[in-house]
Amino acid sequence: MSVVELRGELGSAVRAGPRPHPRPRPRAAASRRHRKGWHRWVSPLVLVLLWQAASASGLLPARLLAAPSQIASTTLDLVSTGTLPTAIAVSLERVLLGFAAGALTGIGLALVAGLSRAGENAVDPIMQMLRALPFFGLIPLFILWFGIGEAPKVLLVALAVSFPLYLNTFAGIRGVDGKLAEVARTLRLGRAALVRHIVLPGALPQTLVGLRQSLGVAWLALIVAEQVNADAGLGFMINDAREFLRTDVIVVGLLVYSALGLLTDALVRLLERRALVWRREFLPG
Template sequence: MATIDLPAGTRSGTRSRTATPRPVRRPVRLGPGRPIPFGFAIGPALLVLAWVLGSVSGALDPETLPAPWDVLRTAADLAAEGTLQSNLLTSLQRAAIGLALGVSIGLVLALVSGLSRLGEAVVDGPVQIKRSIPTLALIPLFIVWFGIGEEMKLIVITAAVLVPVYINTHAQLRGVDARYVELAQTVGLSRWGFIRRVALPGSLPGFFTGLRLAVTISWLALVVVEQVNATSGIGYLMTQARTYGQIDVIVVGLVIYGLLGLFGDLAVRTLERRALAWRQTLAD
């Protein structure tokens, strides 16, 4: 009987099908990607560019918003007189002292309220009441209580700063994983050991969020208090310029406040990345 040779690669008279390789799908990048070098400066640079283009094209009235080079010239004149440095130093001192007091008080209150039910019952209510009352609305009362000197200005900044630090730190403390608490009890950690090794590290993300808000709020409060019978500071310089219609000086003050806020936030974010280097986030 004759034997029929089948073509190679076939079985039972059926031609084999060649397997088609599946296309390799590239993974979709869901995160924001790697940080852009000096990315924090791109947005402000675009604002300055729009300002320059508006001044060159005539879209911006010099009587309403002076050109950037006019503002720079005014800042140089004030620096040459020594007026800018002295007032800037005064503003920095006020903001630094008020920020330090507010952050310290807010952190202590958050720890008391976040680690104790009794502390929460005593502390949380008054802080929430303060949160609902704008700090600027308290200035007339603070003037009656503390006068119009430096003490009132520092108290206003402190009262404005402590709220975001308290709110964010307290929320993060309440969000600490209960398993860590049980583990601390199992290994026999003392109260101080639990605070130092579990509570404080666990509350750091919320604390830094509150600190970033506090830095910005400290400058906002400073702008207001320096216009209340102040005799020095950037706000005082702007108030004097408003009296004499010196718009360029007012813009110099606004630019300084903006730069202080920008670099203050940048410093806190840098500190946050170093302190929380163990945490992997989308920002990494």
């Protein structure tokens, strides 16, 4: 091979550059992620095994914390007798009512405060003061105002839910790009059309973040609310078990609270994926 031919081939190779590394196929990448998913279960399983071993050896007395095997047996007993399903149904009803009232209030006030300076001056200072109040400090007042029935329990949940939704929706509204408003004025959109087509869609991602936060806070508030002379629900079941030192029943109730919180969070994440499908274009592969 002549020097001229060799130089020609080297020049072609330099101009061509290295061949791009082929990107993994989406199905193959998803399969690898699925295979690695079981790794997340290793540490919880190890913790449960250590917990069971400590209980069986006597290092962890049952009066302090029941063994996992005992908790599983108690769960089956509570389900078979209908105690646990009834308690879940009562607590779910309280959460749903409180969440609906709190969501409407929080989002409504965020719209009032976010869409006008006068609304912000009227609403925001009150909301900032109220969100600093502790739930336990409000229980005596709520009992005096609303009695010991369902009303104070639902209202405590509603109050807890309203603040994350208010703060996130307000931030989402104020975070909408101002250039979009200029485009709306150029297109001669009215204020109602501006809010509907630009402000609300722009604030939706932040509102969904507040929705996830508020659902988590709703279950925490329910635990507090069900301390108010409850005669049914998960909180009543836990309080009754505390009187008889039934740590297995207490742990079952806490695990159900956690499972319900994870379930509601998964539902919101599903809603987020459906409502914000356009954001997948900006996510890395």
